[in-house]
Amino acid sequence: xxxxxxxxxxxxxxxxxxxxxxxxxxxxxxxxxxxxxxxxxxxxxxxxxxxxxxxx
Amino acid sequence: xxxxxxxxxxxxxxxxxxxxxxxxxxxxxxxxxxxxxxxxxxxxxxxxxxxxxxxxxxxxxxxxxxxxxxxxxxxxxxxxxxxxxxxxxxxxxxxxxxxxxxxxxxxxxxxxxxxxxxxxxxxxxxxxxxxxxxxxxxxxxxxxxxxxxxxxxxxxxxxxxxxxxxxxxxxxxxxxxxxxxxxxxxxxxxxxxxxxxxxxxxxxxxxxxxxxxxxxxxxxxxxxxxxxxxxxxxxxxxxxxxxxxxxxxxxxxxxxxxxxxxxxxxxxxxxxxxxxxxxxxxxxxxxxxxxxxxxxxxxxxxxxxxxxxxxxxxxxxxxxxxxxxxxxxxxxxxxxxxxxxxxxxxxxxxxxxxxxxxxxxxxxxxxxxxxxxxxxxxxxxxxxxxxxxxxxxxxxxxxxxxxxxxxxxxxxxxxxxxxxxxxxxxxxxxxxxxxxxxxxxxxxxxxxxxxxxxxxxxxxxxxxxxxxxxxxxx
Numbered sequence: 464x465x466x467x468x469x470x471x472x473x474x475x476x477x478x479x480x481x482x483x484x485x486x487x488x489x490x491x492x493x494x495x496x497x498x499x500x501x502x503x504x505x506x507x508x509x510x511x512x513x514x515x516x517x518x519x
Numbered sequence: 520x521x522x523x524x525x526x527x528x529x530x531x532x533x534x535x536x537x538x539x540x541x542x543x544x545x546x547x548x549x550x551x552x553x554x555x556x557x558x559x560x561x562x563x564x565x566x567x568x569x570x571x572x573x574x575x576x577x578x579x580x581x582x583x584x585x586x587x588x589x590x591x592x593x594x595x596x597x598x599x600x601x602x603x604x605x606x607x608x609x610x611x612x613x614x615x616x617x618x619x620x621x622x623x624x625x626x627x628x629x630x631x632x633x634x635x636x637x638x639x640x641x642x643x644x645x646x647x648x649x650x651x652x653x654x655x656x657x658x659x660x661x662x663x664x665x666x667x668x669x670x671x672x673x674x675x676x677x678x679x680x681x682x683x684x685x686x687x688x689x690x691x692x693x694x695x696x697x698x699x700x701x702x703x704x705x706x707x708x709x710x711x712x713x714x715x716x717x718x719x720x721x722x723x724x725x726x727x728x729x730x731x732x733x734x735x736x737x738x739x740x741x742x743x744x745x746x747x748x749x750x751x752x753x754x755x756x757x758x759x760x761x762x763x764x765x766x767x768x769x770x771x772x773x774x775x776x777x778x779x780x781x782x783x784x785x786x787x788x789x790x791x792x793x794x795x796x797x798x799x800x801x802x803x804x805x806x807x808x809x810x811x812x813x814x815x816x817x818x819x820x821x822x823x824x825x826x827x828x829x830x831x832x833x834x835x836x837x838x839x840x841x842x843x844x845x846x847x848x849x850x851x852x853x854x855x856x857x858x859x860x861x862x863x864x865x866x867x868x869x870x871x872x873x874x875x876x877x878x879x880x881x882x883x884x885x886x887x888x889x890x891x892x893x894x895x896x897x898x899x900x901x902x903x904x905x906x907x908x909x910x911x912x913x914x915x916x917x918x919x920x921x922x923x924x925x926x927x928x929x930x931x932x933x934x935x936x937x938x939x940x941x942x943x944x945x946x947x948x949x950x951x952x953x954x955x956x957x958x959x960x961x962x963x964x965x966x967x968x969x970x971x972x973x974x975x976x977x978x979x980x981x982x983x984x985x986x987x988x989x990x991x992x993x
Contacts, residue, residue: 469867476866477848484859487917491864495836498829499872502879505826512877513731513884 464493522550526687527986530596530744533690534637537595540584544577544595548639551597555641555688563663564683566602568642569609573597576639583637591637593751598633599689601680602643603650603726604735606630613726614646614657614676616853619846627724628756629693629735636751641689645679648858650695650728651839652676653703653927654910654920658855662909665708666987667953671906674707674927676700680738681708685987691739691748697728698831698924699902699931701736702943706901706956709945709985711973712738713745714931716964717938718763720749721756729838731877732831732935741983742944742973749966763964778975779813781968784894789824790930795904801947801955802900805976809898812975819890819897827883827933828925833868833876834936840865857920884937891962896972899930901943901956930958940966944973945982954982 466482469489473480480488520528525547528536536542552570559565580595600606603613605623607630612620626634634640645663647655655663655678663678665671666686673682677694681704684692694701696714705712713736720735727733737748756762785791785806791799810816840847843862851859890897903926910919934941939960946957957976961969977983 472867473863478851478863478866480863484863487856487860488863488867491860491921492867495833495864495868495872498832499868499875501829502826502833502872502875505823505879505882507875507878507882510878510881512874513881514874514877 464489464496522553523687525550526554527740528690529741530593530690530739530747534592534594534596537580538584538590544580544590544639545574547595548573548577548597548641551641551689558686558688561664561669562666562682562686562688563661564644564679564686564688565599565642566612566645566660566679567609569640573639573641580637580639591635592747593633594637595639596637596690597639597641599641599644599680599683599692600630601646601677601692601694603646603695604630604693605724606640606643609643611726612643613650614648614660616659616850618850618853623724625724628721629752630724632751632754644677644683644692647676647678648855649726649843650676650697650700651858651861652920653699653924655679656909656916656920664909665906667709668906668951670908671953672707672909674704674902674906677738678704681705681710681712684708684710684738684740687986691737691744694736694738695725695728696734696736696935697732698835698928698935701738702901702931702941702956702958703927705738705943707906707954709954709982709987710738710740711742711745711945711983712736712943713749713966714934714941715749715753715966716940719940719964719966720752721762723756727842729835731838732835734935742942742970742977745942746970777813778809778972781814781896781972782894783809783814783816783972784819784890784897785816786819786821786824786890786897786899789821790899793903793929794900795949797949798900798902798904798955802957805946805957806898808976808979809972812979814972817894819894821886821890823883823886824933826879827936828929830876830879830883831932831936833872834880836861836865837868837873856917860917860921880936883933887933887937887939888962895968897960899958899960901930901958902927903929905949905953905955934960939963940969942969942973944976945985946976946980947982948985
């Protein structure tokens with residue numbers, strides 16, 4: 464993801480961010496995407512997410 | 520006993536002396552209030568001190584005792600409360616901009632439990648903004664300073680609570696822990712911090728950070744005191760359906776027996792890598808102490824441990840952003856620099872990645888539970904390093920804060936992901952006088968054994984008895 468792509472995405476989400484803020488944000492977004500890429504390599508086929516709806 | 524000795528007394532000692540009429544609750548509370556007046560400006564541990572209410576509550580305890588009634592197991596014990604937990608009539612600020620403050624009418628259930636046991640609330644303690652960070656460098660309230668070296672961070676996000684306990688500004692305190700926020704400041708300030716099993720303590724009336732990772736717990740000077748507070752704090756709450764229904768077993772009487780028959784698992788690799796040499800030496804020394812107490816030390820394998828932090832980062836980012844979304848859209852500029860970056864990043868994580876991280880959580884929880892098949896507890900260092908310096912350059916603040924989060928939560932956040940009880944106890948000091956913590960982790964709902972191991976370690980060492988002298992270390 465480039466700075467310009469991040470700026471575009473932020474705009475779609477309704478945020479007009481300064482260049483300084485985008486430059487701080489970009490490495491964090493990239494880091495989280497790298498984390499997700501790594502998690503995709505895990506043997507997760509049998510795993511359901513531990514998210515449970517409970518009627519109060 | 521002079522005022523300073525009184526302010527460093529254990530919770531159990533204070534409660535028993537008040538109950539025995541050796542001290543009045545009012546004398547105890549006034550001693551702490553006097554010390555807060557003297558010390559807090561240098562530490563910034565408290566946001567608000569509710570002195571008048573504390574004195575009134577202490578008088579009520581004394582009246583009960585005068586009538587011959589039992590004052591409760593915490594009768595007259597002064598506590599500090601992390602300022603994201605509701606205390607009725609006192610603003611909850613959560614370390615945030617003034618526009619986000621609110622004043623609850625009622626106490627959070629956990630506060631009600633403490634009051635019913637006779638505890639006296641001294642005030643609300645400082646924290647990292649909205650509990651989302653580990654430095655406690657807060658643009659709205661100023662930094663909390665580490666009592667062992669005021670130029671250092673106390674760790675966070677419950678840094679005010681840990682600093683208050685370490686400095687003798689309360690007998691114990693409440694913190695919250697989403698990635699290590701009880702254990703990290705306990706490690707860096709030389710206190711005992713317990714993150715209980717997920718759902719052990721009600722989170723109702725508490726400002727959320729990430730619903731599926733948040734825990735409440737005690738910060739104290741001894742393991743026995745942590746056990747005593749846990750016993751009062753834990754249990755089912757009708758206002759929080761997630762809280763566990765079963766009342767907890769008694770935690771506050773850790774066995775005086777040694778650790779014969781206890782198998783301690785040491786997860787080599789990830790949990791000991793990137794560790795400061797003095798932290799490594801202190802934690803290794805602690806293992807020898809535990810072995811001397813009769814425990815068997817065994818290596819265990821957690822092959823995907825390094826992935827736990829990745830799953831936590833995704834889950835935390837998404838849940839925190841979801842919690843704050845409305846405020847972010849209306850008042851982004853009211854958040855500090857590092858909070859803006861932390862909270863904005865959550866908007867850019869697809870929903871599929873959140874579910875992916877939750878599925879990884881299921882895998883890792885199974886793996887961590889399997890590690891307990893041959894051992895009773897796990898032991899690791901609590902943090903990789905002792906307390907870092909307070910970053911004074913606001914331009915570098917956000918980047919430094921984000922880096923420190925990754926560094927300091929490395930060994931703690933896997934147990935938020937897996938929900939297991941984890942205790943930090945003091946296990947030494949670096950050459951520059953900064954405390955080091957040892958983490959003891961148990962099976963779900965086995966706080967009793969975690970506390971027993973911590974207590975046995977304390978019985979064999981003196982680290983938890985050391986007191987800071989605000990720059991003149993002792």
